[in-house]
Amino acid sequence: MAAKELPVVPSARPGTMAAADMSRLREQRPVIDMGKCNLCRECLLYCPDAALREDKNEIKVYLQFCKGCGICALECPTQAITMVGEYAGNRGFIDK
């Protein structure tokens, strides 16, 4: 590799953390009502985890990255996003 092709971290390949699954941290997940969404794209830039993407005029949630902080639901100007609990039944048991 030429010196001009910048090396990344010598011990880690770029973006390897993207293989991690954040679902274990999540207590609630965002659910988007595309009927209310006006595609302002604010949520895409307010997500600390890059868990929201726009694809063919639709906002999609990548649950692998989502930690369930709820910033998107609080900031959505049209209240199109609601947070839905991951737990059902007794607290501490994940319904899968």
Added chain:
Amino acid sequence: MEVYKTLAEIPQDELFTGGHGGCRGCGAALAVRQAMKALGPRTIINIPASCMATIGGSGLTTAWMVPFYHSLFECAPAVASGIRAALDIQGIKDVNVVSWAGDAGTADIGFQALTGAAERQENIIHVCYDNETYMNTGGQAGSVTPYQAVTPDTPTGKPTPRKDMLAIMAAHRPAYLATASVAYPLDLIQKFQKAKAIQGFRYIHILAPCFRGWGIREDQTVQLARMAVECGLWQLYEEVDGRRRVTVIPERRIPVREYLKLQGRFKNIDEATVAALQAEADRRFREVQS
């Protein structure tokens, strides 16, 4: 100079991917994500000890899609100066060299390296992501922690006021100086685009709330960053050649008290301090209008 005018123009490519090690609702990770949209893939990031150094991974995995170097606490701007010198010798011109430090790596522990790099007019961008405490080690008070904020080592409130880091950096006459907030992503990204196009020492100070340190809910990170601007305690501006231009005048104004009362760390704040902060915010708004 072309900058993005709308959110729709901003690329969806992630140079700081999801799956990173930040807390839920992390303001620091949010600041990096937004800034990387403007900095682009030809960037070398250099981070001293801070939350951000660990969030992006270390050892065998990383969330960065660009070269990332973890330096010692005291010397991020000095290491960035060295990286720039090495690139210059190799004739590589199109790379942004960024030292990305927290408020401690900028205003306290990293300050001597920062003031040195600014004085030498090194061709680097220094970014301070400011969560107003030492969050990586448990939230101790630092020199930019606000007056009367409760932290683990100031349990009754910090006895001294916040250091005005922007005035200190402005006194170095940098080529570009700006404040930003994670609640105004378009403004933040435009400032990074402008900084990228300028040669010389550039300084950007981002307010990036930390829900644990501030005593707020994890979904309030962006809300509080916006309220800081709306109440007037954090002003969004840029300075080129010493001339200041306010970039965002908030659509609504709120009293300082409303911003402070949401934060658990200000539970002991007294009325005289609130009144003094309100007077300072009012003075800044009057300056903008005149």
